[in-house]
Amino acid sequence: MPRVSDARERMVIAAAALFQQQGYNGTGLTQILEVSAAPKGSFYHHFPDGKEGLAEAAVRHAGPAITAWVDAAFNQSSSFEDGIDRLTQSVSEWFDRSGWSGGCPVTSVLLDTAPGSERLRGACRDMMADWARRVEFHAGRLGAHGDAEALGLAVVVGLEGAWVAARARQDDVPFTIAAAMIKALPAQNATRAPIENSPTLG
């Protein structure tokens, strides 16, 4: 028997996984409790404000796992470009292994709840900002050309777009395209001076 003290963590992990596959609105509390094998009585103890509180915890649990994915890809790479290839390929392979059902755990909550829930939108925005800042750090460390802050957001835009398009196509081509688009930004900055129409983050 799982320990009762693990119930909160099990509910958060189950919620994050189910939201990825079915979206926030497509996932009921009953299913989350079933999958997590958590006693129903403990749900409102841990999440007195209900499903929204659980969803915030799920987003804040899943977000750092993607940050760790970013770090793992760049820490194994000797250039920004290699890191981008490694990151996009690892997300793509994982998504393929899930049968193209494991969407982004943050997007799956965001699209069902924003702008209605400022609390959940804020959590999703924070996670995406963390990923961008991690990419920005590695871009600086690895000497990527161009605006590191813009490269950070470019990775979020490219990954999220590929994650959506690959769900429709059920192949890895959108991730290959996303990698090419991201890598083209510093390449362009390296070959053009002065930089024209450089994206700025206002």
Add this chain to the structure above:
Amino acid sequence: MPRVSDARERMVIAAAALFQQQGYNGTGLTQILEVSAAPKGSFYHHFPDGKEGLAEAAVRHAGPAITAWVDAAFNQSSSFEDGIDRLTQSVSEWFDRSGWSGGCPVTSVLLDTAPGSERLRGACRDMMADWARRVEFHAGRLGAHGDAEALGLAVVVGLEGAWVAARARQDDVPFTIAAAMIKALPAQNATRAPIENSPTLG
């Protein structure tokens, strides 16, 4: 009183708009019927297989509106790059005017239903492929450098990624970044020969 013969069209338009804001699973039939002011009896007459059939019609209704958006942007532009700026800006402005609530009508159905519904995944894939082919046509017509087919998919990836990230941030920066990423692809191809790591659609 609206004519009964308009009921099907009103239901499709209402469903597409509500899915954009709330997702497929977050939108019930009751609300669709209320918004469309359609008689309940006519729903199963027009959609004997229920909500899934209505959602397919909504996706196939909303998709060509975005194709028309692509055409409008490129038809007013004298270069591929101008067309990309115009397209990303018009989607961004529209999204801003909706209070960052009007997500992509295709993605909002896709993420809630694929891979479970092969019928809806197929409809979403078809719409995205149509957008990509339209961009590919304009890229060729306007003499954009590089692989026009890859540019078509790059626009889908960039737009969808920006649409997601802007929902979290509630600003237009992701669209600016998406435009820069897309435009960097042909710029890179124009300045490098032979093209390295060119994305292919194999």
